[in-house]
Amino acid sequence: MRRRWLNAVLAGTVLLAVPAWAAGGESLAVEVWKSPYCGCCKDWIAHLKAEGFAVRVHEVGDLDAARRRLGMPERYASCHTARIGGYLLEGHVPAADIRRLLAEKPAAIGLAVPGMPVGSPGMDGPAYGGRRDPHDVLLVAGDGRHRVYASYR
Template sequence: MRILSAIALSLALLSPTAAFAQSGKEAILYKNPQCGCCEGHAKHLRENGFEVKVVPSHDLPLIKQQQNVPPELAGCHTLLVDGYVVEGHVSATTIKKLLEERPEVKGISLPGMPLGSPGMEGPKLAPFEIYAFKADGSTSLYVTE
């Protein structure tokens, strides 16, 4: 039994993704009660090691305002994870990058509901531009995927 535990620990240390999955980053996803694509995004995150609690809310504009999300970066839903705000259908890969790098930002956003993003069915029509934003409303390009 101890040998199996040692092997599992060794594999987790060798693989950042495996270690991340074992840590089970907790996230809260606020969404419109009628929105199905948000459930698709939550499923994508769960499949990539996140523990996601979905909270239906009719107060999304207020939640976005409380989290200092610039109106031009508003996405379909708002995710809170490990001290950051993630707006819209941002991939688990990019969220993990954010959590590993820990930049001094309030959060990141993929504005709107682009086809082909996690949770949005359809073909990806163009590269996705993910923006970082600070509490003061300033924004910058974080990553293109």
């Protein structure tokens, strides 16, 4: 009886120590396509790495062509495009929303933060003076339409 109780306590402790994304077996390997000259892209990549993502970067001269090849509609364009777990990420998508996407597994192309809103990950350093512009993270459907996935106000 005592051994069962001890095993149960140990198992619970291990589960609490494992992040939710790891318990689901999701890979946190992200591929990013970006311009070699983009500083905010580097800051977004640093955000992902700090959140436990493994990042592989492809520096490209024609990001629009890479975005088209990957399948993200042009109207959601930002300064970088990424791929993880069969989904695309466009722009400064927060790590928490990426994890939610991987956990929920919706039928979609992926997530997009069009433009480069100040206050989003990678656009939130000291150079911006603490400014945070309201913006949405969009879930982009296979037909190119979208719905708001998360709002930051």
